[in-house]
Amino acid sequence: MKIYLAGPDVFRPDVLEWAEAARDTCRRYGYEALIPIDHGETDASRIFQANLDLIRKAQIVVANFNPFRGAEPDSGTCFEMGFAMALDKKVCGYVERRESLLTRVNRIEGADPARSHDNQGMAIENFGLPLNLMLAVPAMIVEGGLEDCLKQLRGGNRDSSSPTANLPENPLARKAIEAAIRYLQWVADGKITDGNAVATVADQYKVREDAVRGWIDAWSGNSLASNAALRPDDVARQMKISGRQYRSL
Structure with missing residues (x-):
């Protein structure tokens, strides 16, 4: 982050x-x-x-x-x-x-x-x-x-760095949120163009924008699983697919 x-x-x-x-x-x-x-x-x-x-x-x-x-x-x-x-x-x-x-x-x-x-x-x-x-x-x-x-x-604790803190316990939900976080980070890094990435994710996952910001805070300071083979289109596609999966949970 x-x-x-x-x-x-x-x-x-x-x-x-x-x-x-x-x-x-x-x-x-x-x-x-x-x-x-x-x-x-x-x-x-x-x-x-x-x-x-x-x-x-x-x-x-x-x-x-x-x-x-x-x-x-x-x-x-x-x-x-x-x-x-x-x-x-x-x-x-x-x-x-x-x-x-x-x-x-x-x-x-x-x-x-x-x-x-x-x-x-x-x-x-x-x-x-x-x-x-x-x-x-x-x-x-x-x-x-x-x-x-x-x-x-960091919530007052430097060592409380688990990316699952304050996130759903359901592993499928956490996996879906990870795809959203990756999309947001790629937008922030300039790899994907999106004028309002938080709104895009909120729309795909059918949650409030405040919820997306909460995911960002919960993941704050933690890295994502590395995948050098990913391209911008792949990241955007994974986010949309994960959004559909999240809605079905």
Whole structure:
């Protein structure tokens, strides 16, 4: 399972060391980290497109939402989260202090904690959320760092990596779901073109899209049985056949 790491960490002076440590942390939890420095582009337009390509390949986007150059998260990170949401990716993030946006702005600006307007006289959003509602509502926000976020994704246990966890006990149902997961991963890797793979699988299996997302989460961090002979048409066909089998169970 691939995770795109969004955040201002790419601007760190020790970015290479940070990236290696982040990759190692992700590997320990069963994930493959995709980081904006991976592509090596130096032109602004190419960096933009390359980052979008990495997000497309990921199944999950994890963001560093800590304040950056002010009281709010990095603006590029916010865009990437919106793009991931539009692609129906799972999104989550972390902050060192899970305080309300109102508290954070006033703390950073050195003002009364109960103040309702910032130094520019603009109203401060006050829903008790750690970030602007457009980020805090769709994304799981964890207090801590990257590893704390990964723990939450893995259900709090790095070692609970069985692909059958939280999936049906019926082996035929699990086999059918494996075909769906393979299809979703091939779409994410760009091997199959599908504008809304989750909806496609949900339609074939006659389940809600939330159920498909649940399968993705349950399989998160686990590999699929290798079959180098498979082609895109084979994977799509197997998913459809497995969908019919799943409906008949």
